[in-house]
Amino acid sequence: MTQSVTPELRRWIIEQASAGFEPEAVLTSMVASGWQEAVALEALESTLREHLRSQAAQRPAATIAAAPAEGVPVPDLDLSQSPRQIDAGDRVVDVIVSLNHPRVVVLGNLLSAEECDALIAAARPHMARSLTVETKTGGEELNPDRTSSGMFFTRGQTPEVAAVEARIARLLNWPLENGEGVQVLNYKPGAEYKPHYDYFDTNEPGTPTILRRGGQRVATLVMYLNEPTRGGGTTFPDVGFEVAPVRGNAVFFSYDRAHPSTRTLHGGAPVIEGEKWVATKWLREREFV
Numbered sequence: 078m079t080q081s082v083t084p085e086l087r088r089w090i091i092e093q094a095s096a097g098f099e100p101e102a103v104l105t106s107m108v109a110s111g112w113q114e115a116v117a118l119e120a121l122e123s124t125l126r127e128h129l130r131s132q133a134a135q136r137p138a139a140t141i142a143a144a145p146a147e148g149v150p151v152p153d154l155d156l157s158q159s160p161r162q163i164d165a166g167d168r169v170v171d172v173i174v175s176l177n178h179p180r181v182v183v184l185g186n187l188l189s190a191e192e193c194d195a196l197i198a199a200a201r202p203h204m205a206r207s208l209t210v211e212t213k214t215g216g217e218e219l220n221p222d223r224t225s226s227g228m229f230f231t232r233g234q235t236p237e238v239a240a241v242e243a244r245i246a247r248l249l250n251w252p253l254e255n256g257e258g259v260q261v262l263n264y265k266p267g268a269e270y271k272p273h274y275d276y277f278d279t280n281e282p283g284t285p286t287i288l289r290r291g292g293q294r295v296a297t298l299v300m301y302l303n304e305p306t307r308g309g310g311t312t313f314p315d316v317g318f319e320v321a322p323v324r325g326n327a328v329f330f331s332y333d334r335a336h337p338s339t340r341t342l343h344g345g346a347p348v349i350e351g352e353k354w355v356a357t358k359w360l361r362e363r364e365f366v
């Protein structure tokens with residue numbers, strides 16, 4: 078039977094974390110009270126991630142650690158010969174624009190219109206509004222930084238998901254197993270995703286637990302499944318760069334260290350008219366289990 082994560086469970090997770098319980102202990106008691114381990118782990122991770130993100134947003138910038146001197150290997154496309162197109166196995170993908178710092182590549186025609194529609198159709202019945210919990214009152218709050226709704230596929234969950242994942246692995250020269258499940262997000266007019274980093278903050282107490290599933294995130298691919306009429310671009314505020322959401326296109330960016338020096342601060346600008354659907358693929362250092 079499929080178990081779904083309730084706002085009450087999320088509130089309870091934050092209460093446990095705020096009371097000083099280690100994530101491992103919270104996970105153990107969730108499993109003991111009948112939650113499937115995979116569901117419990119996902120609920121734990123996503124709840125703590127959102128919670129830590131909202132806390133981090135309120136902290137002064139002075140607490141940011143120095144950048145590690147050595148970066149790690151990251152996914153990348155082979156652009157050494159400045160190709161206009163790249164063979165991704167089952168599809169030829171267009172290279173529209175690339176930057177080196179931050180490493181950002183805008184891709185055209187990564188997904189067919191049929192694949193975009195199939196991903197939306199498969200995701201639509203499972204969309205849930207992103208909530209965060211107000212720890213002072215115990216009430217639920219809509220996360221003001223992230224007003225979209227979303228869902229995760231597991232790796233290979235549908236034929237379209239599996240095909241897209243294989244294409245991404247070949248395109249970005251990165252093992253398929255290192256990918257998280259595809260996340261689908263839907264933004265209605267006014268919804269946005271405020272600028273943030275996708276890597277996990279190494280200063281946060283919950284991060285070691287998150288990293289057990291495959292290490293750090295090292296790259297992101299945001300795939301546009303439809304086209305809002307106005308607004309909804311993906312922005313990179315550090316470099317004044319904005320990617321227009323065009324159906325089938327995607328923006329790739331990588332970060333070789335969990336640090337702002339990567340200049341990968343990015344956000345989803347508010348949708349002004351129409352709605353926006355994206356699928357995000359995050360890539361980890363190692364196999365994501």
Ligand code: PD2
Nearest residue numbers: 270310311343344345355357
């Ligand atoms: O929807 C977007 O444009 C967007 C922007 C920033 C998605 C993400 N981040 C993400 O899924 O991490």
Ligand code: ZN
Nearest residue numbers: 273274275343
């Ligand atoms: Zn992001």
